[in-house]
Amino acid sequence: MELHLEKKTALILASSQGLGKAMAAELVKEGANVMLASRDGEKLAAVQRELSQLGTGKVSYKVTDITKAEDIKSLVGQTAEEFGGIDILINNAGGPPGGSFTDLNDEEWQQSFELNLLSFIRTIRESLPHLKKQGGKIVNIASSSIKEPIPGLILSNTFRTAIVGLSKTLASELAPDRILINTVGPGRIATDRVQHLDEMNAEKLGVTPEEMTEQSINKIPLGRYGEPEEFAKFVTFLVSGANTYLTGQSYLVDGGMIKSI
Numbered sequence: 543m544e545l546h547l548e549k550k551t552a553l554i555l556a557s558s559q560g561l562g563k564a565m566a567a568e569l570v571k572e573g574a575n576v577m578l579a580s581r582d583g584e585k586l587a588a589v590q591r592e593l594s595q596l597g598t599g600k601v602s603y604k605v606t607d608i609t610k611a612e613d614i615k616s617l618v619g620q621t622a623e624e625f626g627g628i629d630i631l632i633n634n635a636g637g638p639p640g641g642s643f644t645d646l647n648d649e650e651w652q653q654s655f656e657l658n659l660l661s662f663i664r665t666i667r668e669s670l671p672h673l674k675k676q677g678g679k680i681v682n683i684a685s686s687s688i689k690e691p692i693p694g695l696i697l698s699n700t701f702r703t704a705i706v707g708l709s710k711t712l713a714s715e716l717a718p719d720r721i722l723i724n725t726v727g728p729g730r731i732a733t734d735r736v737q738h739l740d741e742m743n744a745e746k747l748g749v750t751p752e753e754m755t756e757q758s759i760n761k762i763p764l765g766r767y768g769e770p771e772e773f774a775k776f777v778t779f780l781v782s783g784a785n786t787y788l789t790g791q792s793y794l795v796d797g798g799m800i801k802s803i
Contacts, residue, residue, distance in 0.1 A: 546783025729796020
């Protein structure tokens with residue numbers, strides 16, 4: 543299958559590690575140029591060096607706090623200037639803190655809103671003039687909680703679901719400009735975030751992290767956690783030239799974990 547990604551430009555948020563890094567790597571392998579972004583300059587520089595060896599695509603980075611409107615504006619502007627435009631936008635952000643409703647105060651709700659929803663809104667808004675020039679692709683990374691709430695993660699359950707509403711609405715609004723937008727929710731993918739959640743839940747339940755991981759794996763029909771590369775390959779298809787008709791949809795990459803229809 544020809545993906546038609548050579549010399550396309552992708553902007554990927556939260557891409558210095560985990561799923562963001564994995565998605566960047568797959569795109570570089572396919573010949574796309576990639577702009578990395580996160581708050582950690584040292585990690586970004588290391589990832590740039592690593593990814594630059596993977597393919598013909600160019601890799602750049604900009605230190606960015608995606609909760610700040612001025613940082614997002616600067617990031618989008620530098621991406622377009624450096625690469626001559628933007629063809630692909632992948633919105634991604636670290637997960638909000640765990641906790642139940644009574645555990646969380648207004649400040650924590652506000653911080654999660656700015657990180658996990660408003661950042662996506664702002665980045666789409668800033669990128670639209672570039673995406674509209676020749677059509678483009680947007681993928682919003684959410685969570686399996688878009689289909690089934692995760693106990694103890696009310697912030698994620700709330701704002702990840704809002705991403706679905708945003709994407710579904712924009713699918714209609716952006717279709718005349720030939721921009722396709724979709725939401726992808728990872729299940730239990732082997733990242734630092736999932737390891738942290740296993741450790742947090744293990745402490746609550748009084749079991750070891752290893753026992754907690756085993757309990758989680760037992761709920762996955764494929765019998766293992768997914769690899770970041772597996773998740774990244776699906777997203778790569780969605781943002782590629784091979785996808786010409788999928789928009790406004792929500793997908794799970796979860797090994798069959800979520801049972802809801």
